[in-house]
Amino acid sequence: MSDPMAHVHLIHQLWQRIDAQPSRPALRWQEANQWMSMNWLELGDQVCRCADAINLSHYIHKAHIGIFSRNMPQWTLADLAILAAGHASVPVYPTNTLEQTRYILKDAGVRVLFVGEIEQYHSALELLDEGTLDQIITFDVPRHEIDHPKAISFEDFCQLANAGYMNRTRAVTAKQSTDELLTLIYTSGTTGEPKGVMLDYANFGAAFEMHDQRIRVTEKDVSLAMLPLSHIFERAWHHYILYRGGEVVYIRDPQSVMDVIETVQPTCMCSVPRLYEKAYAMIHGRLEQASWFRKALFRWATQVGEAEFDAQVKGVQTGWIHRLKHKIADRLVLRKVRARFGGRTRLLPAGGARLADDVNCFFQAMGMNIIHGFGLSETTATVTCYPGPQFEMGSIGTPLDGIDVKIASDGEMLVKGPTVMRGYFNKPEATAEAFTEDGYFRTGDAGIRNEYGTLFFTERLKELMKTSNGKYIAPQRVEGAISKDPMIEQIAVIADARHFVSALIVPCYTSLEAYAIEKGIQFRAVSDLLDHEAIQDYVRQRIQAVQQELAKFEQVKQFTLLPQAFCMTRGEITPTQKLRRKVIESRFYQEIDAMYTSSPMAR
Structure with a gap:
């Protein structure tokens, strides 16, 4: 058919x-600091x-x-x-x-x-x-x-x-014809070896038609x-x-x-959540420096905006008192925030990572229509997104019309539809592994569906990490590069839903002690050395030297030296020495959070 x-x-x-x-x-x-333009006829000629x-x-x-x-x-x-x-x-x-x-x-x-x-x-x-x-x-x-x-x-x-x-x-x-190949989009696998996603004209054409049914451009x-x-x-x-x-x-x-x-002054712009996270932090940082009156005014206006947004989500009519409040709040505060984004935005698709509910709610209250969704290279981007003003906060929306999403027994979201790729170029085995016997694409991401058909992302089943900037990180690739240095015994990369790559590092304690003695650094135990500024600088230089083969967005920006190695007894590694990442991230959550809250990169 x-x-x-x-x-x-x-x-x-x-x-x-x-x-x-x-x-x-x-x-x-x-x-050259001048805005240039090209019309459609000139575009066609070129x-x-x-x-x-x-x-x-x-x-x-x-x-x-x-x-x-x-x-x-x-x-x-x-x-x-x-x-x-x-x-x-x-x-x-x-x-x-x-x-x-x-x-x-x-x-x-x-x-x-x-x-x-x-x-x-x-x-x-x-x-x-x-x-x-x-x-x-x-x-x-x-x-x-x-x-x-x-x-x-x-x-x-x-x-x-x-x-x-x-x-x-x-x-x-x-x-x-529409069955001809349009593009190869290369996306990294968990081993770091890129795979060429084959998308044809039919994939893009179907995506266009589906978006026409969901939004209006x-x-x-x-x-x-x-x-x-x-x-x-x-x-x-x-x-x-x-x-x-x-x-x-x-x-x-x-x-x-x-x-x-x-x-x-764009009317629309797609972005990753990190843009709104940074803007949210900047706005609230400035608010902390404001007078008590401005703080109070801003908080009142935000509450009014949230009430307006809540009414839109529920599809209920508001009274004249609320409408008057919202008009005043908009004139004094809300429109000024929108003006920082050009003042004309009406469609703001966002994806590539999870969007924090508090950040999402804040900008929705400001009157900015962020349309959060879920998609992959293999599905010509969008699989799901918010269906309109009525959506549930924290969700990734509902599938576009024409896309079938089902949840596997292990929670993995499986996708079938005309936007799904024809396969990976030159990789028949990887292509076969990517699909179920009945033709559904394995997303590698787990989710749940509520009684209304709305989907919620729960966890990433694939080990491939994605930063909040939407960059894919293959942790084994990064770890493999840095582990080449003999000073590094073990390393666990942290990147998923974070705005830069960090790492938990188990150094070679013998080599660390030898370096300290050579440089005349006083210590009683190896634990005394881990936070020493000279040791930190030394390890940082060595890491920078061995990760030049990595792209800038893959490189470790912050690290924490650990006082003991990962071991099987605590469930941190398997018998074959593979990292149990969830266990490690849970056990060292304080150290990880510190790298993203107290470091210069975080500030």
Whole structure:
């Protein structure tokens, strides 16, 4: 039976948007402190030029072409051009190490790579010289730096297109079907080896249709692309905005989002919970410095906002006294908080980690419509999200229409639907393991469902960790890198739902004592050394030296030295020396919390 949603094709829809609204803004970005924009007609011209240049330069049928860059308009232009040329795009995180990038490009068979800035360019040059790549196309690298015969700027590359490029490109895309591969999204497994998630046009088309039934986006919407486009969440959302004819605004550095958001004034923006956690902490930190009157006013207004939000959730009408209070609270306090986010936000999808109820409730009270949900790369992002104003706090919402979620005997959430991937590229065994006999995808995450069909996330069954910034951490990879140092006997990485990676470390006590004696550090027992500043600095330097092969977001930022080793007697390790992470995190919860509350990183 054919899928009724499969008729939506991303590139076919692109031409329709260009024809329907050629002069409306499509992309906006900052360049030399000036805001630049591109309308739909210009976008179409650039996409067709680049697509024609790709097909004139490379004759491999349905090739895999990589994009290794931070967010910028050229990212989107290259992505759409790759698709319009009949190929599939392979995003690579701009912060990936050379080793990680090499693995992905080799596994995917990428020979042509679009790169962003000088840092990615230098990595790509090494891969070019060793024979992994055939050509590099740069987005934002100074021309005088492009000194390799197989490297070319994006602008010069697009000029390779021949006359008639637009009609020729449209003719190519007219033959495309929804069952063709659109992209390979690489996501790490528990061993740290990336797996290429195969998503086709039908997956994205189904996701678009399902979102149309849950939310409403129009050509008047402006979305600020804060998350990396190499992440499925931003990628799928960004394509959805373009599918609906909206405008996408780019910022290269997500850390600067609060510096530009008031200027951009987005109506929607997807993000990870960490953004709201930081904003919540900042607002309440400033509140502590305010006068007693301002504190009282803010708390009163927040309570009024919470009452308004509670009424919306329950679907009840409020009286005129409450409506008057809410109007006053909004004028004096609530709208000022919304103004800090641009003042026009109406849709704020959030996912990638758990959103704390108190943070969620606070911003809902301010009138900010955060739509929290659950999804994976393997499901083209969203599986569940809040269905509307009526939702239960702490939940991950209900499945999108057309997606079937069932709970296995061990609590694992299993998913079936048209947005689920076709499998992992070049990994038939991993693909087989990822699905049940009756075709449900194993999410690796446990959940429960209440009597109304609302889902609640309970725990991560897979050992793969995800930070509150939405970054995946394979703990064995990090632990393996740091354990290379002989000073480290045992290590347990902490990262899940935290905003940076930390570690509990059992050092080699003999080596530690020897170093202390060499440096003239006085101690009576090894326990005296663990918190000594010189010892802490010494261990920190050694850790930094052995984790250079890790991406920055994987690297351990804080650590605690333990006075005794993990052992089987206390249930901390198995007979085969594998860590029992839940036991360790439970036993050392005070030490772990201290790393996230009293460290400079936490402040």
